[in-house]
Amino acid sequence: DGGITQSPKYLFRKEGQNVTLSCEQNLNHDAMYWYRQDPGQGLRLIYYSQIVNDFQKGDIAEGYSVSREKKESFPLTVTSAQKNPTAFYLCASSIGILEHNEQFFGPGTRLTVL
Amino acid sequence: AQSVTQPDIHITVSEGASLELRCNYSYGATPYLFWYVQSPGQGLQLLLKYFSGDTLVQGIKGFEAEFKRSQSSFNLRKPSVHWSDAAEYFCAGRSYNTDKLIFGTGTRLQVFP
Numbered sequence: 617d618g619g620i621t622q623s624p625k626y627l628f629r630k631e632g633q634n635v636t637l638s639c640e641q642n643l644n645h646d647a648m649y650w651y652r653q654d655p656g657q658g659l660r661l662i663y664y665s666q667i668v669n670d671f672q673k674g675d676i677a678e679g680y681s682v683s684r685e686k687k688e689s690f691p692l693t694v695t696s697a698q699k700n701p702t703a704f705y706l707c708a709s710s711i712g713i714l715e716h717n718e719q720f721f722g723p724g725t726r727l728t729v730l
Numbered sequence: 731a732q733s734v735t736q737p738d739i740h741i742t743v744s745e746g747a748s749l750e751l752r753c754n755y756s757y758g759a760t761p762y763l764f765w766y767v768q769s770p771g772q773g774l775q776l777l778l779k780y781f782s783g784d785t786l787v788q789g790i791k792g793f794e795a796e797f798k799r800s801q802s803s804f805n806l807r808k809p810s811v812h813w814s815d816a817a818e819y820f821c822a823g824r825s826y827n828t829d830k831l832i833f834g835t836g837t838r839l840q841v842f843p
Contacts, residue, residue: 620773656739658820658833659774666829674830706773713829718764721773 618643620722622707627727629694629701637692637725639707645720647713648690652676653704653724662705665690666713694727702729732757734823736834743811744842751806751837753795753821761823763804764831765795768818777819780804791815816841 620641629635641648647666651659661674665684679698684690690709694701705725710717733756743749755761762781766774778789785797795806804821821834 622773656835658835660833661830664829672829704771708774718776718779719831721766721775723773724771726771 620707620709620720622705622722622725624725625723627725629727629729631729632696634693634695635727637694637705637707637727639690639692639722641688641690641707641709641720641722643709643720644687645709645711646687647710647717648684649708649710649719650674650680650682650690650692651706651708653706659706662692664713701727703727732761732823732825732832734821734832734834736819736821736837738837739835740838740840742840742842745813746810749806749808749811749815749839751819751821751839753804753806753834754802755804755821755823756802757823757825759825760799761825763795763797764822765789765793765804765806766820766822767791768820768836770817774820777806811839811841813841813843815839 623638649664650662660676662680663682665671681693707722708719710719735754764779765777768774777793778787780787780797787795818836818838820836822831824831
């Protein structure tokens, strides 16, 4: 079965700690994305990657970092510099970056800062 | 600035009633438009998409949407709602000259039996 997996589903973090969210896809997609979802605000783009070893900042990249060492993996690190990290995080992928390519989404990770 | 607006935060309908969820866009050229659905605590699933051509687009689960350039709208419709349609619905768009998909703030649909 092809798809996107995110782990863990729920994540708790103490203030001041970095935490890494996993995203893996077996769809052979070139492009991958990370979004943050807060109630009433829709989805906001954190980072995206068009190809291995390349990524660009989205609209709210401050306090986050990513890597793209493998085509199928695009982990997101939420650093202690992120002022309000409690949110639902969604990973997505698409065949390419072109405008008509639909994005496929993973099931999400809910991060709570204690 | 490019934007996607969903004017209705929350809509409640009775099971079997018809449904229309509104979406308005602001783009210089014809955008590529999408409707996604999200069940609580889950990821997003694509319902349908519009790129060009026929302005009435059919999607999964009995949904359809109509692109109206004159009204800058891409409203989602379903003739008869089922209780399982209760979810949050997101309209999204992007133009030919950007990398990014812009999402509306979503409409939460509640279905009463």
